[in-house]
Amino acid sequence: MTLRALLIGAQTYGLTGVDTDVRVMADVLGARGFTDLRRCVNGDATYGGITEEMNRLRADTRPGDGVVVYYSGHGALLGELQYLVPVDMGDSTPTDFRGYLAEELTAAVRALREQTPNLTVILDSCHSGGAVREAAYESGRWALKSVELPTVHRDAGLIRAARLARPGDPLVPGVVRLTACQEHGSAYEAELVYGKGRQGVFTAALAEFLRPRAHLRVPWSVLIARVRDRIKQQQVRQWPDAGGPSGRLPFSLDEPAEPERLPLVRCDGRFAVPGGAVFGLGVADRVSMVFPGSGTRHGGAGTSIPATVDEMKAGDALLRPAPSALSSPAAGDLRTAMLPPGAHALAVRVHDRRHVLIDAEALFADALREELARCPRLAETDDAQEAFATVRVHHGTCEILNAEGLPFRDLSETAHAGPSGLIALLEELARGERVRRLGDPQGPSRLEAGLDVLIEVRQPATSGHWRELHAVGERLHHGDHYRVTVTNRSGAPLYFWVIGVGLSGRTTLVTNDQPSGCRLEPHGAEHRGTRTTPPVTIYWPHDVPRQGPRPETIHVLVGDRAMDLSALASRERSLHTADPTLSALLQEVWEGTRDQMLEVGQEFHYRVYTVHADALPEPEGRRP
Known part of the structure; x- marks a missing residue:
């Protein structure tokens, strides 16, 4: 087995830290055993150069290899057109669009995935939408990784995107996707702490936790939480995410047995689990607050404090720590200082057993x-x-x-x-x-906003047309497909997640490429006030006896702020689970009110729209 990495750096339009990003990632990956390190930087990071290097990487990859594709540079969103910005972007013409489209990235990653299941994609970029965004941090200390591009010949890009997009294609499963920030948001580069120059904020934080001397055997989901917290400490409004099988250990296929880590924040002097109601917490439940210690070997576990859910405030769980625990010298700083990166809560005993x-x-x-x-x-x-x-x-x-x-x-x-x-x-x-059993909440946690939710099914054995699914009484069959469309009719942004509980009992975050929620723009916005998920296939898993019917549940959860719900998903993965297409790699939920920035008046409010159906092992119309 060979560990291979393609490191792409497009230092364009005012960015100065991209070369440093590539060098740092090469050092980190080299220390972790990567022996095939390829760089595509400076004049080589053209549209044609990136395309050629992706093809060459696929040709050289062998089954069982571990592969990383890394990109640092500008990302852009122009209407429905999403793309990375190669160094020759300015040479685009009406018939030759030089942006590297999300659809092209999808196709390249799908081809790599056919060679090896051990694949990680890391993007340190953001979208600009073609507009200048001034960084508002400390007199130019931060540099925004978006740019006012020259005239973009959008039509040529749209034509190429339409030619590449094939809605009937199977979704790309089993790819870990790490993104620097969320849609319509920003990724930044900042001054280096030591020495001159800049570096991407996301790459710097990720490298810190990936270095072997600071490495724990923890999965991507844990590392990305620590990266989020580190970036928050720098007062940067940037929300990294980890999609795909984020329960894996870095650069491997191993998924260790991990407890269900719940988010932990401090709000108005109190500790809270944002979205605690969704995670099944209620008043009087017991949790343990875990604060990793920077002084322990490799940044290991430092302090654990027992706490009780004292109050539910909308959908959030407010905690009351044990007085004796907080009075200890080891916990003294936690009452006033910023929570250390990786702080989380673990359920100890809950009412909903x-x-x-x-x-x-x-x-x-x-x-x-x-x-x-x-x-x-x-x-x-x-x-x-x-x-x-x-x-x-x-x-x-x-x-x-x-x-x-x-x-x-x-x-x-x-x-x-x-x-x-x-x-x-x-x-x-x-x-x-x-x-x-997740239900539509009542009382203060209920989201009061105008929206429409449509859940549809297509049954190939009958008409093959899409029709609306009823909340109860439906029968779904092996080979059927469903999709979800959500429309925001309110004046504020909303976020939605699609969660499936299959007939096997496994839970899948269907919108797993956007674990912090798919952002819906306010009513009247030009784009993205309505979104439709790719079709999801109902299938009968090989390890479930073909006896039925069995329950199949589809939840559409809509909330008023972004929040990482990846903890709801089962750890075990299957090649058939609905792992969303990589065309959404550049469509993460950006610029939301984040669970790590919880403030007074920003409690989580949500609605749940559900279909409870019976699943049968044979396609409709066929007898077993």
Whole structure:
């Protein structure tokens, strides 16, 4: 196996830190074992040069290689046209558009993904929309990574984009996508702390946490949270995101068992879990606030403080730390200082637990109960009516049955993991059940805004036309497709997420290329007040017995600010799960009110639109 990286740097239109970004990323990746480091910078980073280097990288990549594609430079959004800005962008003509389109990036990454599943895309750029945006930070200390471009021959780009876009193509699964900021937002470069020159704020923070001497075996989702916090400490309004299988360890396919890390902020002198209601928290639930310590080896865990949910303020959970814990010298600074990068909350015991009935031989049952006692969201019951799952282990046979007595999954592999493996599966299934029951809130957490939500299905076995899905009573079949359209009719920006709980119990953040939410512009804006997701395929997983019907749930959650909901998704991935297309790499949710910048009056308000359907294993019209 070879670790390969293509580092693209287009230092154009006033940027001065791109070459430094590429050099720093090359140093970091080299220290992490990358032996094939390719640079496409300066005069080589033309439209043709970038295209040629992407093709060459694909030709040289072998199955099992680890591959990184990195870009630093300007990004642009002009209406529906999204593109990176090569160094020869100014040479565009009415028939020769030199921007590197998002659709071209999608096609190149899809081709790489056919060679290897271990693929990471990192973009340190932003959109400019063709307009000048003055940086408003400390007398020019910050340089915006967007630019007033010369006359853009948009039609030639749109024609090429239309030729490349193929709506029927399968979505690109299993690609980790790290982006510097969100749509309509900004990425910045700043003065280096030591020495002269500038560097991209995102690249600098990412490199800090990727350096081997500061590395923990933590997944991308954890690292990106630390990067976000580091950028926040610099007072930069920039929101990095991690899409795709962000539960992976960096540059590998390994997904370690991780607790469900909840966001943690301080609001008006109080600790809070933004969006706590969505994560299943309620008053009197117990959590642990974890503050990584900068003084510990490799920046490891420093302080853990028990806390209780004291109040729900709209959709956010306000915490009351244990007085004895906060009075300790180790926690003294946390009451006033900015939270350290990576601060988060862990559920310890919550009210919204799922009950498990254990039907097993004594020794195995005791081992299961011991594991179960440590689960914050699971509890044992002896009442079959209230159990969401029954664990049945007898004479070497193991099953986990749902309320209808059907096995959730084929356990031929999981059973070898023993009690711990079964409990891990139960936790995943319980998360699915909890998310499946997510409902439209009432009271102060309810979003009061004008919007339209349309959930449609296309069933190829019948007419093949799109029709609206009813909230209940629908039957979906293997091979059907659904899509979601959301329209903002209010005067403020909104954000939406599509969350699917499949018939296997797995939870998927369908809009996973935009884990912090798909931004909808206010009513009357020229673009993006309405968005439609790519079609999502309903399929019957190979590890689910072909007995049905089984529940399939589609949630559309709409909120009034951006918030990372990737923690809701199951860790386990499948090549068939709905992993959104990379054409949205440059369509992240930018410039929202962010959960790490929570302030008074910015509590999370939301609505949930749901379809509860029955899924069947065969296409419509075909008998099993």
